């Protein structure tokens with residue numbers, strides 16, 4: 001028998017399949033709303049000006065070489081990344097109880113965090129993680145890969161196109177004590193629906209009283225509001241309240257470093273002693289997985305985070321990206337509501353936040369947009385706001401109007 005005869009053929013990744021179909025389409029007015037990457041107003045990838053500047057600085061640095069980084073990554077990067085997400089004045093940082101490890105972007109942080117929990121979390125029962133319904137599809141695969149079974153908690157309510165807060169709270173309360181909950185720190189993917197500040201406070205209160213573990217995934221710091229501090233407020237609040245937690249951090253979107261794979265995992269144990277033990281085990285795991293993380297992207301981000309001038313420039317670049325996305329939300333909303341008088345309410349488009357919007361249209365309507373108008377989106381009705389620009393917004397709005405009428 002042939003060696004691989006029992007290997008089943010897997011379907012292609014749906015997002016990458018969508019991109020391939022878009023690329024192959026010769027129609028001039030085609031629109032790609034599937035992609036989870038920022039595009040400028042001419043639909044081109046955007047290299048942040050501050051990244052160009054930092055790249056030049058690295059190129060002119062004669063002291064740099066290609067030696068291995070330490071197992072847990074570039075120290076100037078991990079320390080600055082921790083301050084960025086937890087705040088420079090975080091008491092947990094001052095107390096030396098934050099463990100930071102450089103990872104292969106946000107995906108790698110999720111994987112390392114999940115693998116660490118699988119091996120070392122004090123599981124009372126079966127290894128399970130609660131994921132928001134819906135969530136980034138990769139979360140399911142990442143946890144399954146390390147033997148943790150994904151369960152859903154209610155999150156999105158199709159009736160309101162908003163948060164199912166009562167459902168969410170209900171599951172937090174009914175779950176066994178010390179359950180693990182994955183939380184999107186901001187700019188929830190795929191819905192664009194985030195809890196309010198007050199809702200986060202309630203979530204933290206229940207998690208604390210039930211001793212649940214918060215597994216934060218933060219892939220869009222700065223992308224939600226345009227403000228790095230605002231977008232990390234939930235994470236910071238949980239640290240302040242002492243909810244047991246870790247946070248996965250990605251610089252793919254906010255620094256436009258998608259392919260460079262820059263990220264970090266930060267675990268926040270209650271004591272420095274626990275942190276030292278956790279760090280020792282994360283080092284052992286990292287060694288067997290990747291030995292040591294890549295240097296180039298981490299050097300770029302470390303330069304920017306550790307230089308006041310470059311840091312200000314980065315914040316301006318983030319505002320440029322978040323601002324354009326927020327403008328597209330406003331404009332799409334006003335074309336649908338005020339001009340075309342498209343049936344239904346479209347307020348969720350301006351209330352939702354971050355890269356994505358859940359339009360609320362059906363799978364059939366999504367397919368119709370693709371088939372009739374060459375507008376590519378996932379069949380859950382999610383659109384990437386970054387795929388809209390001043391040249392294609394009206395075309396999209398008019399065709400959306402047609403399919404919902």
Ligand code: PMP
Pocket residue numbers: 036104105106107108136184189217219250251252258263
């Ligand atoms: N988590 C979420 C919720 C995401 O949307 C993404 C990016 N699509 C990631 C993690 C990880 O992305 P990356 O590995 O490119 O940092």
